[in-house]
Amino acid sequence: MNRSEIVTAVVRSIGEVLQREVTDVTEDTRLFDDLQLDSTSILELLMAVEDTMDVEVDPEGLDMDSFRTIGTLADYLQGLVDLVATGNAG
Amino acid sequence: MTRESTDYLRRLKAALTGDPATPLAFLCNFEVETQWARHHVGLPAPAAAPTAVVQRMEELGILLAGPDDLIVVKNAPDEGYLRYLAEDLGVGLPAVLVPERTSEDRPTAEDLLNSPLALDRLSRLGRLGTRLIPMGTSESEEKLAVSAQVPLAVPDAATFERVNSKIYSRRVTEELGLPAVPGWCCETLGELRQALAEAAAVPGSVVVKDAYGVSGKGLVVLDTPAKADRLLRLVERRAARTGDDRLALVVERWIDKRADLNYQITVDRRGGVRLDFVKQALTERGVHQGHLMPADLNAGQHALLRHAAAEVGGRLAADGFFGVAGIDAIVGADERVHPVLEINARFNMSTYQGGITELFHRPGDVALARHYPVRPAGPIGFDDLRRALGTLLSPAPGGRVIVTCFGTVNAGATNTGAVNTGAADAGGDGPRHQGRLYTLLTAPDHDRLAALDGAVRAALAGVIQPREDS
Numbered sequence: 001m002n003r004s005e006i007v008t009a010v011v012r013s014i015g016e017v018l019q020r021e022v023t024d025v026t027e028d029t030r031l032f033d034d035l036q037l038d039s040t041s042i043l044e045l046l047m048a049v050e051d052t053m054d055v056e057v058d059p060e061g062l063d064m065d066s067f068r069t070i071g072t073l074a075d076y077l078q079g080l081v082d083l084v085a086t087g088n089a090g
Numbered sequence: 091m092t093r094e095s096t097d098y099l100r101r102l103k104a105a106l107t108g109d110p111a112t113p114l115a116f117l118c119n120f121e122v123e124t125q126w127a128r129h130h131v132g133l134p135a136p137a138a139a140p141t142a143v144v145q146r147m148e149e150l151g152i153l154l155a156g157p158d159d160l161i162v163v164k165n166a167p168d169e170g171y172l173r174y175l176a177e178d179l180g181v182g183l184p185a186v187l188v189p190e191r192t193s194e195d196r197p198t199a200e201d202l203l204n205s206p207l208a209l210d211r212l213s214r215l216g217r218l219g220t221r222l223i224p225m226g227t228s229e230s231e232e233k234l235a236v237s238a239q240v241p242l243a244v245p246d247a248a249t250f251e252r253v254n255s256k257i258y259s260r261r262v263t264e265e266l267g268l269p270a271v272p273g274w275c276c277e278t279l280g281e282l283r284q285a286l287a288e289a290a291a292v293p294g295s296v297v298v299k300d301a302y303g304v305s306g307k308g309l310v311v312l313d314t315p316a317k318a319d320r321l322l323r324l325v326e327r328r329a330a331r332t333g334d335d336r337l338a339l340v341v342e343r344w345i346d347k348r349a350d351l352n353y354q355i356t357v358d359r360r361g362g363v364r365l366d367f368v369k370q371a372l373t374e375r376g377v378h379q380g381h382l383m384p385a386d387l388n389a390g391q392h393a394l395l396r397h398a399a400a401e402v403g404g405r406l407a408a409d410g411f412f413g414v415a416g417i418d419a420i421v422g423a424d425e426r427v428h429p430v431l432e433i434n435a436r437f438n439m440s441t442y443q444g445g446i447t448e449l450f451h452r453p454g455d456v457a458l459a460r461h462y463p464v465r466p467a468g469p470i471g472f473d474d475l476r477r478a479l480g481t482l483l484s485p486a487p488g489g490r491v492i493v494t495c496f497g498t499v500n501a502g503a504t505n506t507g508a509v510n511t512g513a514a515d516a517g518g519d520g521p522r523h524q525g526r527l528y529t530l531l532t533a534p535d536h537d538r539l540a541a542l543d544g545a546v547r548a549a550l551a552g553v554i555q556p557r558e559d560s
Contacts, residue, residue, distance in 0.1 A: 043133055043310045047320035056327065062136035 001053065001081050006074045013048035014070075017041050027071030042067060049073075055080050093182040095156030096445040098366075105358035106243040106413060107221055114243060115160040115212060116184070117224040117231060118148035119197055122436065123304045125228035126251045130338035132300035132308055134324050142501035143526050148198060149497035150442040150528065157182035160215060162208075163497075164192045164201060170472035171496040178483070179492065181449070187211060199230035202238070209238050216240030226250050226436030244413045253411050253435045255301040256340045263430040266401045269394075271420075271428050273342035279325060279335040286318045286341065294343060301338035311344065346423040351385055352440055353395055353419065355403045357412045363403030367447075368395055369440055371418065372460065380460030381440050383451060391427050395419065398429035406435060414441050443494065443530060450492055451532055456539050459494070461526040462550055469503040472496050475527070479549050482542070489533030489542045499525040 001009070007027060014035060015022040022035065031037045037045065045067075046057045055077065066076040095103075100110035121144065151161045152175065161184045175181045189198070189205035202208050212220075212234075221243035224231040227250045235242045244250075252258065257277070263270040273296075274285035282298075289296045289312075298321065300308030312318045329335045350371040356364045370385040371378065387395075399417070406415060416438030418431040443459045451457040475496065476483065482491045503525070529546065533539040 039307045040309055043135060047317060047324065051320065059134040059136055064136055064138050
């Protein structure tokens, strides 16, 4: 998955949690302030991301900084995807 | 004007110490539930440090304590705010103790343990009869009580932890024969698997909660079978990785509700139980927003709550607890009351409002205790806020506003106007920190209360820009 696909997957997952289409967003869009996600949505968002991207997320390996913006969450997921790619290559 | 302790405080002291005049040292450790949670396996979740706002909420204790008491806080309260409380409201203020060595990433009790001067002052008060009263006892407050030789006015950490689990709440509710929300207690992965399977057999959503979850955290709503499968997968994967299948969760059916309620009981050392008050709790997506008084209930609903209060209080006493317990309840859309959603056997948000409502909530009036999210560009003084609120702070036929916690407005801000991580954002209009203003609004009726609420929002918008989602 490239960066653009990861960001698209994050946006789609947020839309699923919020139960509405999420439009007009960038990597700088803030999850809590701009999109009104709240702390009760975090686990649900991670569960949605797992299904959308077919990756395994470890919530306890994350800290709240990763949930600041669409871009910071994409950063974390990019790391996961790269790790899987490296593992497969090895 | 009053400079004496409120009746509310005197009753609390009598219940906990046998004497309504016992001096107390208040330690409003809002993070205590996190301490208890460390011993239990909850929902998988990212690590979250306590926010600056939560830490500054300890200032709420100033309005609970009285002139014979002491309150320990990490940050010295604003002098202008203390003047407002003493001179405008006539409140009898406690002495304030700020440990000389504080750190944002540890409980205030640990600050005290690392601050010889503050510890010595507490010890001297202890020798004169002061008792230590934390919001709830964890190992840190136990250590402090021993180190400072100030006896706890409340039970030990093990007792608090035992009776504050949502699993305890569910079991007690069922054993007492009170109408419980249908649900399951899950102490192993197998029990969670079984609960979710049984839940799936009946249409409707369920909510899964940590046994030790604080407001708005540690819960997930499962409204489709796919979401239940996803959660189970996450929990199974963690159990496989750690080799530990223990859990501390409850699974409950989602109930369509008309209102959330919060009522408080005080259990005295001899097992006597008093129902202190019933309030309507305002929540938004599981996060506490405020309390409305009086609660809109009929006589039968009140009677059920009185019965539940006596039963739960008696059971808490039998299980070794004494002190304050807040109980969350709901009124369903069908007007049926579920009198025990959870027992929080510690100080609750509404505990701190007891004294100020006694002084300013007149019979027949309505009152709203609520907070306003605010975003100042840098630290502001109470006098800045006073100018912004203007006459709203004065008694008037349309009602008045009382500021119940000011320190939280500046939570996250530094003296230079810069901001801490975790409580800040850099919006298009420059960096702003996220704070909260805690208030009590009183008015003769609901219409004027709503108007007052709107006037506060408008007044704040001019100076400290409340968040749009507030």
